[in-house]
Amino acid sequence: xxxxxxxxxxxxxxxxxxxxxxxxxxxxxxxxxxxxxxxxxxxxxxxxxxxxxxxxxxxxxxxxxxxxxxxxxxxxxxxxxxxxxxxxxxxxxxxxxxxxxxxxxxxxxxxxxxxxxxxxxxxxxxxxxxxxxxxxxxxxxxxxxxxxxxxxxxxxxxxxxxxxxxxxxxxxxxxxxxxxxxxxxxxxxxxxxxxxxxxxxxxxxxxxxxxxxxxxxxxxxxxxxxxxxxxxxxxxxxxxxxxxxxxxxxxxxxxxxxxxxxxxxxxxxxxxxxxxxxxxxxxxxxxxxxxxxxxxxxxxxxxxxxxxxxxxxxxxxxxxxxxxxxxxxxxxxxx
Numbered sequence: 001x002x003x004x005x006x007x008x009x010x011x012x013x014x015x016x017x018x019x020x021x022x023x024x025x026x027x028x029x030x031x032x033x034x035x036x037x038x039x040x041x042x043x044x045x046x047x048x049x050x051x052x053x054x055x056x057x058x059x060x061x062x063x064x065x066x067x068x069x070x071x072x073x074x075x076x077x078x079x080x081x082x083x084x085x086x087x088x089x090x091x092x093x094x095x096x097x098x099x100x101x102x103x104x105x106x107x108x109x110x111x112x113x114x115x116x117x118x119x120x121x122x123x124x125x126x127x128x129x130x131x132x133x134x135x136x137x138x139x140x141x142x143x144x145x146x147x148x149x150x151x152x153x154x155x156x157x158x159x160x161x162x163x164x165x166x167x168x169x170x171x172x173x174x175x176x177x178x179x180x181x182x183x184x185x186x187x188x189x190x191x192x193x194x195x196x197x198x199x200x201x202x203x204x205x206x207x208x209x210x211x212x213x214x215x216x217x218x219x220x221x222x223x224x225x226x227x228x229x230x231x232x233x234x235x236x237x238x239x240x241x242x243x244x245x246x247x248x249x250x251x252x253x254x255x256x257x258x259x260x261x262x263x264x265x266x267x268x269x270x271x272x273x274x275x276x277x278x279x280x281x282x283x284x285x286x287x288x289x290x291x292x293x294x295x296x297x298x299x300x301x302x303x304x305x306x307x308x309x310x311x312x313x314x315x316x317x318x319x320x321x322x323x324x325x326x327x328x329x330x331x332x333x334x335x
Contacts, residue, residue, distance in 0.1 A: 037330040038099045039286075041297060041304050042069040042083060043321025049083060049092075050320040051099045052304060054329065057318050061099065066090040070128075071113050071284070072326040076120040077140065081328065084111035086128060096330040105143065109134065113157050119164035122146075122182050126155035126169055133158075133169055133178075135185050147185035152176045159200035159209065168209060168224075170197035177211060177222065177229070191229045194220050201244035201252055203267040208232075210265075212241040212254055219254055221270060235270055237263040245285035245294075247309075248333040255282040257299065262307075276312035278305050284326045287333040297324040 039052035043062075049069060051061040066088020074081050074096065081096040089109050093102040112128030116138065123136040123143055133151050136143040152171030155178075159168045166188065167180045175195060179188040195215025202209055207225040217239045221232040238256030241263075245253045251264050251273065262282055263275045280298030282305065287294055294307035298317070304324060306316040 037097055039295060039304070039327065039329045040072055040081065040083070040094070040099070041318075041320045041324050042072060042326040043323065044068050044070055044325045045322035047085070047088070048321050049094075049099075050304075050318075050324070052318055052320075054331075057306065057316055059318060059320060062321065063094075063099070063101065065092045066104070070325045072328045073114045073116065074328075074330070076116055076138075078330075081330070082114065083326070084108075084114045084125065086110055086112040108143070109148075112155070115158045115160055115167070117160045117164035117167075117182060118162055121164065122160075122167075124158055124160065124167045124169075124180075124182075126158055128154055128156060128172070131155065133167070133180060135167070135180070135182065149180060149185060149187065151178055151187070152190065156197065157199040159202050161202060161206040163206075168200050168202075170200060170211060172196050172198065172214070177209070179224075179229070189229060191222070191231070194218075194234065198241075199243045199254075201246070203252070203270075208270075210235075210244065210252070210254075210270075212243065214240050214242050214257065216241065217256075217259070219265070235265060235272060237261075237265070237272060238275065240281075243284050245287060246333065246335040247287060247291060248335070249291065253285055253294070255285060255296065257281045257283055262294075262296070274312065276307075278307060278314055280305070283324075286327050286329055288329075289331045289333060291333055295327050295329070297327045299323055299325065 041050040047067045049063045053060045066085025068087035069083045080093040083092040091105040110127035110130045111125040113126040123138045125134045133149045135146045152174035154173035156170040156172040178190045181188045194213040198212045198214045209222040211220045218234040218236045223230040238259030238261045240258030242257045243255045263272045280301030283297045283299040296305040298305045304318040
């Protein structure tokens, strides 16, 4: 298998799209009513979370959080969803079914991105502004810091393998991918990437990692099956390739934040099968449980974009706060 490798830094120019064309009434009907639990949208510059009613597609509440909430993740017991407030050094726990605040955990330093290990023993955060990765032990209720690891510049996103042995973390401003051994809390290896690596997605039973290049125009592919990581190449998608979301059907979406598009990649062939437009700097995504509705934060225009998957058309936009980043609902396709 061969992929063209595209080296070099490409400057990211974020252009706000001011308008959106709504689809036909049939498309709107297809895109609505397939999510029953609240939709959470994190407003990074407003220190708040917008709670969207998926039946009416109206913002029902706007709940204050700590400063700069960027990403959100479900606890292993599914009783809480955690919003990580990176500049607030805190975590806000919400009831995923009612959107009620359950508790706030302070003293979690710079939690930009977050992820639990599949075995439920570890909780890992990437300290975006302070250049560290924190590994916490998780007992089902409380977090205990096991190790703070100095890394490269600007840790961005995390992926943990299915065996809960390794956390892979991108370094946005030193252009690296780092592998951290969870048992020893030590860096196992590091490898150079393309420009501004962001989200990571594991495929082929964790033998291959996909890395979105926000400073480039594609997804870099790494073979990690051997003792040392090996760059395979790059899948051309669009400028500002950033965040991934599995469709649960053997394909994965990547948001191209600068190109204002989303590409669908076949995980077996690692080729793009389709690309469609979503305005305003598409960023994080979630997919309804029936696979029919895609939720996308349009980062630069303060909107949640609702996409009908079948037609690949934006059928609705919901006004939210400034710089909406993470989006999540409990009623979604499992990764």
